[in-house]
Amino acid sequence: MNRSLWQHQAGVPGVIRESPIPSQISDENIVVKVHAWAMNPADAVVQDIPLPFIKYPLILGQDIAGTIESVGSIAGTKFQPGDRIVGLALGAVVAKPEQGAFQDYVILDYNLACKIPDTLSFTDASVFPLCIATAAQGLFSKEYLSLSFPSTTTGPNSMGKSILIWGGSSGVGSNAIQLCKAAGFEVITTCSSRNAKYVKDLGADIVFDYTDKNVIDQVVAELDKSECIGIFQAAGEPGPSCQVAYKSKQTLRVAATNPVTEDVVPEGVEAKMIFASGGAVIYYETNLATFAGYLPEALAKGTYKVAPVPEVVPTKGVEGIQEALDILKKGVSAKKLVTLAK
Numbered sequence: 476m477n478r479s480l481w482q483h484q485a486g487v488p489g490v491i492r493e494s495p496i497p498s499q500i501s502d503e504n505i506v507v508k509v510h511a512w513a514m515n516p517a518d519a520v521v522q523d524i525p526l527p528f529i530k531y532p533l534i535l536g537q538d539i540a541g542t543i544e545s546v547g548s549i550a551g552t553k554f555q556p557g558d559r560i561v562g563l564a565l566g567a568v569v570a571k572p573e574q575g576a577f578q579d580y581v582i583l584d585y586n587l588a589c590k591i592p593d594t595l596s597f598t599d600a601s602v603f604p605l606c607i608a609t610a611a612q613g614l615f616s617k618e619y620l621s622l623s624f625p626s627t628t629t630g631p632n633s634m635g636k637s638i639l640i641w642g643g644s645s646g647v648g649s650n651a652i653q654l655c656k657a658a659g660f661e662v663i664t665t666c667s668s669r670n671a672k673y674v675k676d677l678g679a680d681i682v683f684d685y686t687d688k689n690v691i692d693q694v695v696a697e698l699d700k701s702e703c704i705g706i707f708q709a710a711g712e713p714g715p716s717c718q719v720a721y722k723s724k725q726t727l728r729v730a731a732t733n734p735v736t737e738d739v740v741p742e743g744v745e746a747k748m749i750f751a752s753g754g755a756v757i758y759y760e761t762n763l764a765t766f767a768g769y770l771p772e773a774l775a776k777g778t779y780k781v782a783p784v785p786e787v788v789p790t791k792g793v794e795g796i797q798e799a800l801d802i803l804k805k806g807v808s809a810k811k812l813v814t815l816a817k
């Protein structure tokens with residue numbers, strides 16, 4: 476049997492229900508037996524707050540690593556049963572509330588999964604999917620910063636331009652730093668001072684403490700030393716990124732992970748939130764940076780770092796997911812909460 480964590484309404488804990496393991500899938504889908512689930516802030520938000528575009532009941536969760544059980548006919552051109560993979564479950568985002576990640580067997584779109592090398596554990600692999608997909612959207616989609624794609628052969632800082640990543644120690648920021656380095660950009664980033672070494676180890680060139688009262692002026696002075704390609708606000712509210720864009724002598728677009736409200740966008744600044752309103756298809760545009768290109772190559776070469784670092788909760792199985800969500804709700808710093816399957 477398949478055990479799933481159902482969310483019947485906002486504001487209550489999830490409830491475990493059993494159903495048969497999925498056997499009827501579309502040509503482009505795969506069924507994955509999960510070995511590790513990772514938690515994202517959106518899982519905690521949708522569990523607690525009734526958002527207008529979310530319908531309950533649904534199965535929460537987006538990030539999984541596991542082994543393939545079965546493949547649809549088109550998916551079979553890329554995968555076969557037994558493959559070790561990492562993938563992004565979209566569930567409610569694609570109006571399939573039963574296809575969320577928090578269950579033993581998950582149906583995935585084969586475009587949003589890739590094989591992982593034997594050297595990479597399921598625990599480590601589970602931390603990437605939503606963070607890298609979101610970072611890739613903001614950085615490479617024509618809708619946002621429209622940078623050229625990363626590759627495993629791009630030389631360091633070969634573009635001769637910088638990018639500002641606000642919140643580099645977050646999950647999204649940790650992946651954005653690595654993608655930008657692999658795309659040839661110099662990375663200027665912000666985080667708490669305790670995470671300065673962490674972001675430098677991921678490739679960041681210049682780091683500022685976002686809690687410093689002069690941080691905006693410091694960042695502007697640094698990025699105006701040379702050509703800057705834009706601002707990716709990976710974590711926190713977008714106000715500071717918009718202020719940097721406003722004060723810089725360059726014209727800088729802001730791509731933000733969090734809602735951009737009119738009151739934080741000064742006149743003349745273009746800022747836009749990344750929003751998966753188009754469903755799975757919005758991620759296809761940037762797949763060359765993620766599941767269908769750079770990511771599997773970089774993982775195979777060992778050049779992509781597991782980030783943020785996983786922290787595994789004690790309770791295994793679907794029962795351990797609520798435990799991980801409850802810890803996430805208290806806040807994390809440069810780490811990803813992970814639950815392992817039994």
Ligand SMILES: NC(=O)c1ccc[n+]([C@@H]2O[C@H](COP(=O)([O-])OP(=O)(O)OC[C@H]3O[C@@H](n4cnc5c(N)ncnc54)[C@H](OP(=O)(O)O)[C@@H]3O)[C@@H](O)[C@H]2O)c1
Pocket residue numbers: 515516517605606609641642643644645646647648665666667668670685709710711712731732733748749750751783807808809810
């Ligand atoms: N729009 C989308 O499609 C989408 C998708 C995924 C995530 N998101 C959103 O993106 C944000 C980041 O997600 P995540 O999974 O990466 O979160 P996360 O890793 O759980 O976020 C925690 C990190 O955020 C950093 N942070 C918090 N406030 C900050 C601020 N004001 N300035 C700079 N850094 C700050 C913290 O840095 P320090 O510990 O160094 O202080 C911490 O490391 C969340 O708000 C999430 O809801 C949006």
